Amino acid sequence: MGRKPKEETPVFNRLEEVREARGLSRHELALGADVHYQTIGYIERGEYSPSLSLALTIAKILRTDVTEIFSLEPFNRRKATVK
Amino acid sequence: MNLSSSTIAIVLAACVIAVAAQAVWIFRKYDTFRLRRLLGFRVPGESGPRQKLGRFYWNEGVFSGEITQVMSAEYARKYRWLLSHTNQRRFVVLATTSWALNLLGAFDLTWSLGFSDSLFSWWSVLTVISYLLVRQSVRALADAPTELIDERLTEVRDSAYRSAYRLLGWIIPILGGLAFAAYDAADETLTFDQFVFGLFCFGFIVEGLPSMFIAWRGKARELS
Numbered sequence: 001m002g003r004k005p006k007e008e009t010p011v012f013n014r015l016e017e018v019r020e021a022r023g024l025s026r027h028e029l030a031l032g033a034d035v036h037y038q039t040i041g042y043i044e045r046g047e048y049s050p051s052l053s054l055a056l057t058i059a060k061i062l063r064t065d066v067t068e069i070f071s072l073e074p075f076n077r078r079k080a081t082v083k
Numbered sequence: 084m085n086l087s088s089s090t091i092a093i094v095l096a097a098c099v100i101a102v103a104a105q106a107v108w109i110f111r112k113y114d115t116f117r118l119r120r121l122l123g124f125r126v127p128g129e130s131g132p133r134q135k136l137g138r139f140y141w142n143e144g145v146f147s148g149e150i151t152q153v154m155s156a157e158y159a160r161k162y163r164w165l166l167s168h169t170n171q172r173r174f175v176v177l178a179t180t181s182w183a184l185n186l187l188g189a190f191d192l193t194w195s196l197g198f199s200d201s202l203f204s205w206w207s208v209l210t211v212i213s214y215l216l217v218r219q220s221v222r223a224l225a226d227a228p229t230e231l232i233d234e235r236l237t238e239v240r241d242s243a244y245r246s247a248y249r250l251l252g253w254i255i256p257i258l259g260g261l262a263f264a265a266y267d268a269a270d271e272t273l274t275f276d277q278f279v280f281g282l283f284c285f286g287f288i289v290e291g292l293p294s295m296f297i298a299w300r301g302k303a304r305e306l307s
Contacts, residue, residue, distance in 0.1 A: 027156070035233035036154060048235050 011049040032061040093204040097211045140228045153223035168301035175295045178213035186284045221297040243296035
């Protein structure tokens with residue numbers, strides 16, 4: 001029962017890499033972004049695409065550009081560079 | 084259907100006890116002295132940190148402290164059995180099955196399955212218990228005010244409510260139509276007992292279905 005969910009454009013991310021490069025835990029990042037700690041896990045696993053405001057907030061906390069974390073194209077498997 | 088007054092009393096008592104137990108649980112867990120403060124009495128020397136109930140949300144019927152507590156990682160660790168997705172699905176299956184049998188009772192069909200009055204009363208108690216298990220396992224989300232949860236959880240909650248009430252849009256007219264047809268064909272009128280059980284089942288499904296959706300989908304409280 002119910003409607004089939006609409007196909008969404010996939011959003012790729014390398015949040016886990018960037019977060020670890022910054023030395024932050026999921027809980028710490030969640031606390032800064034004012035979201036539930038599991039939400040960070042969902043974003044990292046690609047199971048949830050954050051809103052623009054949340055993506056920008058996360059980028060701000062990690063002191064990087066939002067395009068360094070989120071992209072419509074798959075990222076190369078290079079390590080995240082922390083500026 | 085000839086439900087004895089003791090049968091109805093057992094069902095009603097189970098509902099009252101369940102509500103009272105939940106109220107006691109909230110007050111004991113979150114603030115032992117809240118009632119005392121509300122009544123203006125002084126609180127004796129308190130030891131250790133005390134959890135605050137915080138603001139009460141009337142629409143949702145929850146305290147902010149309650150939601151914050153049940154959303155925490157500590158709570159998830161402590162009540163792993165309640166929050167595991169497998170158990171949440173078991174609660175949903177149990178609640179749905181017991182609800183369906185209660186609904187059949189409202190149409191006098193349960194007795195043809197071999198249920199006695201006494202067994203049916205206990206089955207009704209099981210319905211209340213399974214309903215409470217479902218509700219408690221997803222309460223943090225199902226009853227959470229939007230300002231206390233993030234955007235993903237808001238979407239999980241709202242989509243569950245949307246799906247549930249869309250489904251109810253089908254269930255209620257179909258069951259109502261069947262009931263009307265059945266009573267019309269049998270040339271019977273609705274007895275008070277049948278009405279009470281029908282009302283019980285209606286309230287249960289309207290109140291519980293969104294929580295069942297959240298529990299079944301399991302996107303709310305997986306342990307990670």
